[in-house]
Amino acid sequence: MPRLLIGNCFTDELAGDPALLPQAHLQTAAASAQLLIWFARPDDIVVLPQEPEEELVDYITALTGTPRSSFQVLVPPPGVVGTDLLTADRLADPEFRGDLAKAIADRPVEDVIPLTPEASVVELGRALGFLEAVPGHAFVGQGGGMLLNSKAVFRAVAAGSGVPLPEGGVCTSKVDAEEVIAGLFAKGYPVMVKRDYSCGGLGNEIVSPVDGYRPVGAERVLVLPDRAAIRAYLDERWEWATNGSRYPAVVERYVPDSRGIFVEFVITDDGPVFSEHGEMLSAPVANAQVIPSPGLPPRALPELVAAGGRLCETLRMMGFRGQFCADAIVTGTGEVMFTEYNGRITGSTHIYTVIGRQLVGPDYADSRVLVEYCKWPVPSFTAAAEKLAAAGLAYDRASRTGVVLVKAFSHADGTVRFCVIAEDFEAAEVVRERVESLFLPTPA
């Protein structure tokens, strides 16, 4: 029986109007949706916002061993923002629904795997008779996905579940935010201001009464020496921080010299199942990840898994099912504090489930580390793949090391992402340097 994979990429505008998104953001989302090809298995139906690039499909299927002819790709007609996102109108399109109905006529859908848990996917399931195959359909069908991807809701639910958080607050007014910022400054802490629903540190800013912090996991650091400066900052940035007064802003202690760790789970009817952990490297915003996180302090991992599991139990009670990722920091003294959650397939899920477990092998984490690097400038996807092969850097099944291109070529900035499979992080860094030099002019 087929699974239905739906490339509805998470966007800042999950809870709003996708027409407001900038063009580069839309292009990135369209490229991200193609990550679903990694998950494709024989008999699957993969719904994508655009026809996937054949070079990418050939490359991925050669690695996964899933013949391209064994799964079906469906692309609905364009919607309100064109062809970059699988918006609700596209999943409701009668022509698309007709095609999908035909594709599943003789073989009921076994499981629905959306990138993002959205009501539009539940509606599709209801209309075509596979509602029960949509994980957490009752909850997700009533907008639950928004609650699972909100930084503000996260803080309430996590605090209420007994999960440790950086001190701070969820602010619905500038006055509240000023109080929280001033209170944290008074304790000698710098502060992170977070815009809800943003990704990869792109909606975060650090503010501090004193100079000297590097931005990590945030776009910039601002020095606010006194109350008047805090007030002026909020006057200027409140509309930004609240998405135009639509969502509360999160204001929390920023802990310098912390590591950004994520823990992923699958939330099932029976409870959470731990999947993997990894480290997000930011310079200043997310630009690499290491799976599994190397050399965590001994008490950190059990605490990450235990607290993450508690959070999952609450979300399971709320009705959520599916892929879940909790982000945390591990401070210089080994303390664990959770910073947000993402109830969806993340940019890490395919790395460890497919490149790790499937390609390298179920025991990948015993002897290998998977390091994904962003933004390698290349002429094209094919040129990058060929260059890697010619340099002897492409992934080698015998040695179980080498480089895998992870994602479609980004037409927004002319880069690709690649994953180095190596014995440890240091070895991966050596490979990264070689990879990044491939298209540089040869030194004289």
Added chain:
Amino acid sequence: MPRLLIGNCFTDELAGDPALLPQAHLQTAAASAQLLIWFARPDDIVVLPQEPEEELVDYITALTGTPRSSFQVLVPPPGVVGTDLLTADRLADPEFRGDLAKAIADRPVEDVIPLTPEASVVELGRALGFLEAVPGHAFVGQGGGMLLNSKAVFRAVAAGSGVPLPEGGVCTSKVDAEEVIAGLFAKGYPVMVKRDYSCGGLGNEIVSPVDGYRPVGAERVLVLPDRAAIRAYLDERWEWATNGSRYPAVVERYVPDSRGIFVEFVITDDGPVFSEHGEMLSAPVANAQVIPSPGLPPRALPELVAAGGRLCETLRMMGFRGQFCADAIVTGTGEVMFTEYNGRITGSTHIYTVIGRQLVGPDYADSRVLVEYCKWPVPSFTAAAEKLAAAGLAYDRASRTGVVLVKAFSHADGTVRFCVIAEDFEAAEVVRERVESLFLPTPA
């Protein structure tokens, strides 16, 4: 040890800017806050937005038997919207905090009872050292109260908890809303459109493809015969329905000829404790309540309590503690569907806990019904009380029947609320007619 009662009345602007509220709404909130006097016990500290009206205090304390001199009332200096609401700035006021600190210097706060679970109350507890006495402080301190009082969040959490709901959706765009409305119309259902965070049916509208429905629990009924009419309606009302694009709109099946029933619980560390049920009478918006609900279909009450309890279990996992009310409808065929929740002290709580259990007696529900009526036009609170006494209608402890004035005189519309304690609803209606005639000109 004292309890701390905080009169922070719930408002539409819980999650926004209270300065946007209309004057009448502010006045109503100020009057509602005085309901806390019903709960006052010796040693309590009651924080109110304004000095309570002495006539009201004398009246209530004479009934509860709590001497006015045995509890303390504190009123913080005016805040951003003056003296009608206990806004966060007022609870943070240094002069008020100084007074409160003095009041609790030798006697630690045992329990904090806010009308509404707000982060500002948690902040107060943190600042003055009684954080642990604030119910659900971890959750509420991070904005959890907003989640417990949102009609949109309700639908996701309730559906995910296996609680039956009227068919419908949580809509973040006009396109979504149009689809949901058209889908329900196609099934022959009229539709309720709900504005998040509104109270008492004042944020609800009914739309229907055909004429003939009376508005119950909503302000009006609009006939939308076709898609174009639905679209035009949404174009006109979307900003209203979404509080200016700030919250999703709830769109759900409206079931005519249903009864509006509420079930109240206290959510404790150990689980939910059922408190009471009652019926909300709307003509067209909430104007009376009957406690307990008379003559429910036999299967309805167990189902209301069981499903409400499931919802409470989820909210307990999320970290909420305290007074909780779930609203439901019981349809003409006896079906139960839940329609919203309110995680706060409601306009029913004091009726059954104080007027019922305390004044009439713990067994009040065995032989009495409590019926509260709104909007009795009177010259003043004292005039109303005197007239009731003179007419022999005032509550009589011997017969355990009669009339109790419930709430401060509303300066917004010149009315009071009164509660008839009677043997059954029909007897209460007879008393109501007598009460409402008291200030009418004597017929010639």
